[in-house]
Every structure is written in structure tokens, then in C-alpha cells.
Amino acid sequence: MNAAWMMVLSVLYFAAAYIFYGRFLQKVFGIDNSRPCPSHTLKDGIDYVPTPMPVLFGHHFASIAGAGPIVGPVLAAQFGWLPALLWITIGCVFIGAMHDFAAMFLSVRNKGRSIAYVIENELGYAGRQLFLLFCLAALVLVVTVFTTMVADSFLSTPSVATSSLLFIGIAPLFGVAVGRKILSLAEGSLIFVPLLFLCIWLGTIIPIDLTAILGSREAARAFWIIFLLYYCLCASVIPVWVLLQPRDYLNSYLLYAMIILGIAGVFAARPSIALPAVAADADVIPGVFPLLFVTIACGACSGFHALVASGTSAKQIDRESHILPVAYGGMLTEGLLAMLAICSVGYLGMDQVKAMFAAKEPAxxxxxxxxxxxxxxxxxxxxxxxxxxxxxxxxxILTSLDTATRLARFIWQELVLPGQEDAQKQVPANACGYRNILGNRWIATLGVVILAGIMAFSGSGNQIWPVFGASNQLLAALTLLAVTLFLNRTKRPVLFALLPLIFMLVISIWALIVLLQQQWGKSIPLVIVSILLLILAGILCFLGGKSLVRKNQA
Structure with missing residues (x-):
């Protein structure tokens, strides 16, 4: 197959899915622009901020499109191009994008709170706390691994460090100029987007090579890890419109440029896909099933997206109709990026791919x-x-890092709150006494940063990373459980969410068991985390199934 045809068909397919399946989702969930969103009713200028759709799309897309939609498809090349293509095209439209849309909708309808509060309505306070603990553990893993990834990229390419710091510097200027109405969004974009690309050029002229300055790679790596964690601490607590939102919006232009450049390159080069459709030595079990489905998460389905959709993005939605382009459209765009990743490795032969993997060349x-x-x-x-x-x-990757830190802060704050007395009277994270102290945004963020720092310096993050793919998909399954319970309780069609729930639950638990068998006696942290995740998933699924049966009988 020619890669150019693959991209043409992908664009047409995702566009059709947005128009037709997106319209179906809007109808089922009952999108209503007459209902005020939490960004207006709970506006605080810090987390709850009404945001223009293009800006929010940029923030949301830049946050969810970390390394996942690139790394996953490249690693999945070992199975051949066809299994990856089928999982991305089918999974993205009918599971992943639907999952993101539903998560954002439920959060918007629940005062901008996380999916955990939907679970509390269905499974009680204990179910909520178990889900929040799961989310917090997953996010600490994300912060740990992304911190080390960014630090390593700064070391290997010092120009990237310079450009990234310059990005952070110009973002607040854009945020203030547009946020204070000094410039319109269009005027600000015309001025600051060229500055963004100027920062790239300046990075090549003035690279920050800390290895040369500090005398050793270890010292330089430690400095970058500490610096990045301190940056995350600050970025997580300052108003979202000052740094996080404008930086993500500006960085999204890098993503758009990369995708456009990549697609244009594919059309110009018209490379043939040299990889076999299905690798001759690929094991169907436990290779394609279940490991392919946890190797490719972002780009097909990712539980992390639910945390972004129901964490930062839902607090910034201006109108309910924006949920479709931001959540559903954002995931489809990520699916397109994943297809581009298949093309980037697909023109290579299987022998070349295996040689690169054997040499541990980064995806x-x-x-x-x-x-x-x-x-x-x-x-x-x-x-x-x-x-x-x-x-x-x-x-x-840096964008996903500071977003994950802010999300972990939200989860921490919700974790210390008592059970809600009335679902109709939810308010943003707030409590009395010791709960108020533990829920303070500085204390909450500091706790997350300290945990991530301990793991980053101990190396535990690298050991536990293989289980993250499975835990990420398990998080998606638990989110779909909340969606299914909501649809069932409100007498809406449920099958379109129930079938993906069953599939993701089986695949993620199966993958965790396979990883547990592979690592037994080799990696104690990975074994412990896998067992805990399996126990947690089992309890939540039991509670969810019990609730579903009880309400159907009633």
C-alpha cells in the first residue's frame, strides 16, 4: 500500500466520523447551549475560565497529544501495519473519541468535577475514593516518566532546552495580552506565533548545554529534573490563563505544523509501505491480543484523556456545543497523528525496524x-x-507534563473532600479543618511533586513504566463504566458505551495479567503495582456490575 493513499483515506474517514457519529453523540447526550457551563457559574479566574473554542482546542489537543500517539504506533510496528491501522481507525472513532466526549460532558454537567463524582452518584463514597486513588497513582506515574523524558531530551538536544524555556517566557505575555483584551485572539496569534518559531531558531544559536557547564551528565540530569518539578509546582497553581492555557495554545501550532509538514511530506514522497501487513513471527496471543491494545493507547483510546477532559478542559468550556470539536475532534486529530506515525515507520522493512528496536533507538x-x-x-x-x-x-511532552501535574492536584483535592450530601449542590474543591489544609492547592501540588521526584531519582518510574499502558487502558474502562452507569440511570441508549467498556476491561486486565507473569520475580515494583491495580479494578467492576443489575431490576 502507498502511504499517501493511507493518509487520504484516514482524513476522509475521520472527517465522516466527526460529522455523523459526532452528531449521534450530541443527540444521545443532549447537548444544550442554553445550560450555563461551570466556566461561567463557578468562574474564579484560576481554574474556571470561559475560553474561546480555538484556544481551548489548542490547550486540550496539546495536553492529550504527548508522546503516546507517536511512540505507540512505532512500537506496534513489530506486529505489522494492519493490526495497528485497524485498532487506531476503529478504536479512535468508536471507543477513544466517544470516551473523551462522554468524560467531558459528564464533567461539565457535574460542575467541572472529575468522573469520580459520577462514580460516587452510582457507587457511593467508597467507589469514588477508590477511583480517585487509581487516578492519582496513574498521574504520579505520568509526571514521573514525562519529567525524566523531558530532562533526557534537554540533555541530548540542548537547543530544545533553550527553545522550551523561551516558549515558557513568551506564553504569559500572550496570556496577559489576550486575557486582558489588549489584543484580540487573532492579533495575538499573528504576533506570538511567529515569535514561537523565532524561539526555535534562537535555540539552535544559544543551546543550553548543562553537561558542559556542570561537568557531568548525572549532575545536569538531576538539575533538569529538579527544575522541571519546580516549574510544574508553579504552573499547577497559577491561574490557567496566565501560563498553561496560552503556552498550550501556542504549542498547538507546533503540532499543527508538524502534522501538516508530515502529511505534505507523505504526499510528496509517496513512500510505499514496506512493512508486512502482519508480521510473520507476530504472536496473536499474547502479542496482538492483548499487548497491541495497550501498546497503542493515545491515538486509539487513552484513560489519561478522561482526566484532561474532566479536569482542566471541562472547567474552561464556554458552551456545551464546544464539547464536540474539543473532545471528539481533538481525539480524531490525535488519531490522524497516530496514522502519520505508522507511515513514518511503515516505509522501513521489518529487518530495519527490528534492528532499531534491538539498538534501543527511541521511538x-x-x-x-x-x-x-x-x-x-x-x-x-x-x-x-x-x-x-x-x-x-x-x-x-512538556505540555502533557504540566497538565498532568495540575490534574493530579485536582485529584488530590477531591480525594480529601468528604462525601457529597446532595449531588445537585456540588461546588469546587473546598473543605473545612484539616481537609482544608490538605486540599490547599500548594500542599496538594507539593505532595504530587515530591512523590514524582522520589520516583524519578530512584529509577522506580522506569521500572513501572511497562504497566502504565495497561493501567491507562484500565482507567479508560473505568471511565466507560461511569458513562454506562449514567446512561443506564438516565434511560439513554447504553449499548454504544457498554460494548467498548467490556472490550477495554477484558483487554486491560488480560494485559496486566500477562505483564505480571512476565515480570514475576524480576521487578518487585511492577509486580506490586500490577496486583494492586487488578484488585482495585476488580472491586470497582464488582460494585459497578452490582449497581447496574440492581437498577435494571428496579
Whole structure:
């Protein structure tokens, strides 16, 4: 198959899904622009901020599109291109994007709170607390691993460090200028987007090479980890419109440029897919089933997206009709990025792919090299194209990092709250006495940062990382459980959510069991985490099934 045809068909398919299946979801959930959103009713200028749809789309897309939609499809090349293509196209439209849409809708209808409060309405306070603990553990893992990934990218490519710091510097200027109505969104974009690309050029001129300055890679890595965690601490507590929102919006232009450049390169180069449709030595079990489905998470279905959708984004939705382009459209765009990742590795033969994996070449670099070669057909030098792609990847990993920290702060604050007396009287995270102290946004963020820092310096994050893919999909299954319970209670159609719930639950638990067997006696942290996740999932599924049966009988 020619990669250009693959991209054409993907664009048409995702566009049709947005129009037709998106319209179906709007009808089923009852999107109503006459209902005021939490960004208006609970506006506080910090977390609850009404936001124009293009800005929120940029923030949301940049937050969910971390390394996942690139790394997953590249790693899945070992199974052949067809299993990855089928999972991305089917999973993204009917599971992942629907999951994101539903999560954001439920949060908007529940005062901008997380899916945990929907679970409390269905399963009680204990169910909510178990779900929040699961979310917090997953987010600490995200913060840990993304911190080390960004630190390592700063070390390997010092120009990326310079450009990233400059991005952080210009973002508040854009936020103040647009937020205070000094400039319109269009005027601000015309001024600051070119500055964004100027920062890229300045990074190549003034690279920050801390290894040379501090004398050792270990010292430089420790400095970057501490710096990044301190940055996350500050970024998580200051008003969202000052740094997080404008930086994500500006960084989204890097993502758009990367996707457009990549697609244009594919059309110009028209590379043939050299990978076999299905690898001759690929094991169906436990290879494709279940490991493919946890190897490719972002780009098909990701539980982390539910935390973004119901954490920061739902608090900024201006109108309910914006849920479709932001949540559903954002996930479809990520699916397109995942298809681009397949093309970036698909033109290689299986022997080359296996050699790269054996040499432990990072998946991000394989992706950047592939698009760099495609860009040569556009008369862009390979080094220029590859370096730009690598910088864009690092930029949105950093975006996902500070978003994950803010989300972990929200989860921590909700975890210390008492049970709600009346679901109709929910308010933002607030409590009395010791709960008020523990729920303070500085204390909550500090707790998350300290836990992530301990793991980052101990190396535990790298050991536990293999189980994150399975835990991420298990989180998606638990979110779909909440969606299914809500649909059943409100007498809406339920099958379109129930079938994905069953599939994701089986796949994620199966994958955890496989990983547990593979790591038994090798990695104690991974074994412990896998067992705890299985126990937690079992309890929540039992409670959910019991609630579903009881309400249907009633």
C-alpha cells in the first residue's frame, strides 16, 4: 500500500466520523447551549475560565497529544501495519473519541468535577475514593516518566532546552495580552506565533548545554529534573490563563505544523509501505491480543484523556456545543497523528525496524527520522526537518507534563473532600479543618511533586513504566463504566458505551495479567503495582456490575 493513499483515506474517514457519529453523540447526550457551563457559574479566574473554542482546542489537543500517539504506533510496528491501522481507525472513532466526549460532558454537567463524582452518584463514597486513588497513582506515574523524558531530551538536544524555556517566557505575555483584551485572539496569534518559531531558531544559536557547564551528565540530569518539578509546582497553581492555557495554545501550532509538514511530506514522497501487513513471527496471543491494545493507547483510546477532559478542559468550556470539536475532534486529530506515525515507520522493512528496536533507538527519533526523510521531497534538508519534528515532540511532552501535574492536584483535592450530601449542590474543591489544609492547592501540588521526584531519582518510574499502558487502558474502562452507569440511570441508549467498556476491561486486565507473569520475580515494583491495580479494578467492576443489575431490576 502507498502511504499517501493511507493518509487520504484516514482524513476522509475521520472527517465522516466527526460529522455523523459526532452528531449521534450530541443527540444521545443532549447537548444544550442554553445550560450555563461551570466556566461561567463557578468562574474564579484560576481554574474556571470561559475560553474561546480555538484556544481551548489548542490547550486540550496539546495536553492529550504527548508522546503516546507517536511512540505507540512505532512500537506496534513489530506486529505489522494492519493490526495497528485497524485498532487506531476503529478504536479512535468508536471507543477513544466517544470516551473523551462522554468524560467531558459528564464533567461539565457535574460542575467541572472529575468522573469520580459520577462514580460516587452510582457507587457511593467508597467507589469514588477508590477511583480517585487509581487516578492519582496513574498521574504520579505520568509526571514521573514525562519529567525524566523531558530532562533526557534537554540533555541530548540542548537547543530544545533553550527553545522550551523561551516558549515558557513568551506564553504569559500572550496570556496577559489576550486575557486582558489588549489584543484580540487573532492579533495575538499573528504576533506570538511567529515569535514561537523565532524561539526555535534562537535555540539552535544559544543551546543550553548543562553537561558542559556542570561537568557531568548525572549532575545536569538531576538539575533538569529538579527544575522541571519546580516549574510544574508553579504552573499547577497559577491561574490557567496566565501560563498553561496560552503556552498550550501556542504549542498547538507546533503540532499543527508538524502534522501538516508530515502529511505534505507523505504526499510528496509517496513512500510505499514496506512493512508486512502482519508480521510473520507476530504472536496473536499474547502479542496482538492483548499487548497491541495497550501498546497503542493515545491515538486509539487513552484513560489519561478522561482526566484532561474532566479536569482542566471541562472547567474552561464556554458552551456545551464546544464539547464536540474539543473532545471528539481533538481525539480524531490525535488519531490522524497516530496514522502519520505508522507511515513514518511503515516505509522501513521489518529487518530495519527490528534492528532499531534491538539498538534501543527511541521511538520518537524513529518517527522524526521518518518524517525528516519525507521532508526531503519538499526540498527541506533532512537535518532541518528531523530537528523540527524532534523539538515539536519535546514541546508537547512538556505540555502533557504540566497538565498532568495540575490534574493530579485536582485529584488530590477531591480525594480529601468528604462525601457529597446532595449531588445537585456540588461546588469546587473546598473543605473545612484539616481537609482544608490538605486540599490547599500548594500542599496538594507539593505532595504530587515530591512523590514524582522520589520516583524519578530512584529509577522506580522506569521500572513501572511497562504497566502504565495497561493501567491507562484500565482507567479508560473505568471511565466507560461511569458513562454506562449514567446512561443506564438516565434511560439513554447504553449499548454504544457498554460494548467498548467490556472490550477495554477484558483487554486491560488480560494485559496486566500477562505483564505480571512476565515480570514475576524480576521487578518487585511492577509486580506490586500490577496486583494492586487488578484488585482495585476488580472491586470497582464488582460494585459497578452490582449497581447496574440492581437498577435494571428496579
Amino acid at each position: 520518537q527519533l524513529i518517527f522524526a527520522n521518518g518524517l525528516g526523510h519525507f521532508c526531503e521531497s519538499l526540498h527541506i534538508p533532512f537535518e532541518v526537518g528531523r530537528n523540527f519534528i524532534a523539538l515539536a515532540i519535546s514541546a508537547f
